[in-house]
Amino acid sequence: MADTTETLLKTPLHALHVELGAKMVPFAGYDMPVQYPAGILKEHLHAREKAGLFDVSHMGQAFLKGADPAKALERVTPADVVGLKPGMQRYGLLLNDEGTIKDDFMFSKLEGEADMYIVVNAGTKDGDYAYIAQRLDGAAKVTTRFDRALLALQGPMAGAVLERLSPGIDKLTFMKVVRADIAGAPAIVSRSGYTGEDGFEISLEGKDGERVARALLAESEVLPIGLGARDSLRLEAGLCLYGHDIDESVNPAEANLMWSVAKRRRTDRDFPGAGKFLDAAPAKKRVGILPLGKAPAREHTPIADKSGRVIGEITSGGFGPSLNGPVAMGYVESAFAADGTEIDLIVRGKPMPARVAPMPFVAHRYRRAS
Amino acid sequence: MSEVRYTKEHEWVRVEGSEATIGITKYAAEQLGDVVFVELPENGRKVGAGGEAAVVESVKAASEVYAPVSGEVTASNAALSDDPAKVNADPEGDGWFFKVKLSDAGEVAKLMTREQYDEFVKGL
Structure with missing residues (x-):
């Protein structure tokens, strides 16, 4: 120890x-x-x-240098990187050849600068940048700045x-x-x-x-x-935690993150694993879950339908201080993903009634440009 | 006369005659942080010494509360359902969890005294 x-x-x-x-x-x-x-x-x-x-x-900061780092970065993410305006930041997914999620990250273009600025998750940063460097194959160079x-x-x-x-x-x-x-x-x-x-x-x-x-x-x-x-x-806020709500076992459709897969990229299919999830309807989906009682349902809590059949699992769950009650997210078979669907969470062997609920649970209060 | 004893799992038990009141120690409450939910045993349930009897949850995690002694549950602290923060505010008083009717009074003497428990916590 x-x-x-x-x-x-x-x-x-x-x-x-x-x-x-x-x-x-x-x-x-x-x-x-x-x-x-x-x-x-x-x-x-x-x-x-x-x-x-x-x-x-602890998160993984880096710069991406090259003749066209935005174009290069599109080799590993289905986000629209090329179309990002200077002075803007965007959310993206890092995908593997199975079309499942290696990580989620933020990328930025600074006004008047050629290099892109990237931030990936702490626990995955070494693997992410090794993967990016390998896939970019010299088209752009990663300079990590973990310092x-x-x-x-x-x-x-x-x-x-x-x-x-x-x-x-x-x-x-x-x-x-x-x-x-x-x-x-x-x-x-x-x-x-x-x-x-x-x-x-x-x-x-x-x-x-x-x-x-x-x-x-x-x-x-x-x-x-x-x-x-x-x-x-x-x-x-309904935001995913990598390694819990998203990982290499789920694709963007299952994770309900298709908003981060740009239209142009869906048409061009020029990112890893594009063929794996663009055509098929997802078998399971990430949803918000509100337990109806007071007991929190933690990660890995089984989710059952009202007949007791297990239909999924909680991936993040606990107590929401602003809601003053339990709150969770997890994956359910797609047939149970509609808001309002009644489900049970199997907490300590007992079914606890819950409901599929829209996210975010607490409204976002971002300072959007009006 | 009441006697209070402690476990290595950080429960306390106050014995008055054949009845014992059980809760978690101040040290345990501090380690847990803000308590947001408590699941208590129903009256009549038989609990065995060292067996799971209740659950206490902080924002971060759920923890089991074990019965320090064997017996039958006679009461639980319903006030904790509405105000689980009582466990943090007064863990060794108002924040008690449940009471049992002792089935083996001899078990009590096997538990730690306050001095022994304080010494045990110091070594953690």
Whole structure:
């Protein structure tokens, strides 16, 4: 037990987490804060009411360099990368030859820059970039920047807070990305996040991470938020967690992520595994699930129809602090995927009534361009 | 006179005559974090020492609560259904889980005293 913690990686904010009294846990090879002294419930509600600061430096940042990095990236994702306008960020899936999901990621084009900026998940980053490099076969070159810091500032007051540290930044709208100075440190700032709230993701040189984090925490609206509340926030927002709600056992149709498969790409079928899911109706689908009682249904809870036949499994489930009740998502046979379908969740051997429900469970409050 | 004893699984049991009240320790409540759901045994259920008797859930995870002693359940703390946060606020008082009528009073002496439990927690 003792030697596993010694080999864990540390983000540039590690000392700050410890100083703030965080409970640290191993996550994706890093020693990460699961919660601070306020606790998951308070942290979650604070991010929905004011603003929360998350350390997501463990995620895999990289730049893609080449003659046409956007075109090259389309070799591994069904997203429209070529059509992304400069100054914008977009969500994409990384697919394998079976058409199942190797990862989900964000890609950005910075105004006036040829390189693309990419962020993949922490637990998959080494494998992702090896796969991308192999598939791109020199058409573009990956430069990983796992040394950089990545902060997320999320919540309805995030814009007002960041404006104080970087005048003009609040003009950004959802999914826009710019280079800007935050408290004097050069940063890549996008108006995005993974909580369902308005907010920003701020990529910094590793050496600037702690100083900028301290500057943000000095603002009265901001509390540090750990991985525990990050998970409950994204679940209420209906957002997938890689390795749980999506992985290499499901394709974009089953995962209900076809919105990220661009029309042009469906026509051209020029991405890995295109033939595997574009023609066939999915046998199962990812859906939102609301238990009707108070008991949370956790990951791997079997889902049954009203006759008791198992029709699927919960992939994320727990307690939603903003809903003040249990909330879940999972996969069910497609015939049971319609909103309102009555199902049972088999919790500790007993059927607990639940209902297929539309996501998000808590409305997204992104700052969309009007 | 009541006597309170503790388990390695961080339950406490307060014995008054033939009745025992059971809950989780302050240490356990702190480790769990915010409690959001508690499943309690129904009256009349027979529980065995060390057997699963209740479930306590935090935002992150579900944990079993074991019966420190054998007996028949005579009451459970219904207030926890509406306000599971009582487990965090007063784990060794208002946040009690259930009561049993002891079937083997001799089991109690095998459990840890407060001093022994504090020593045990220090070593964790």
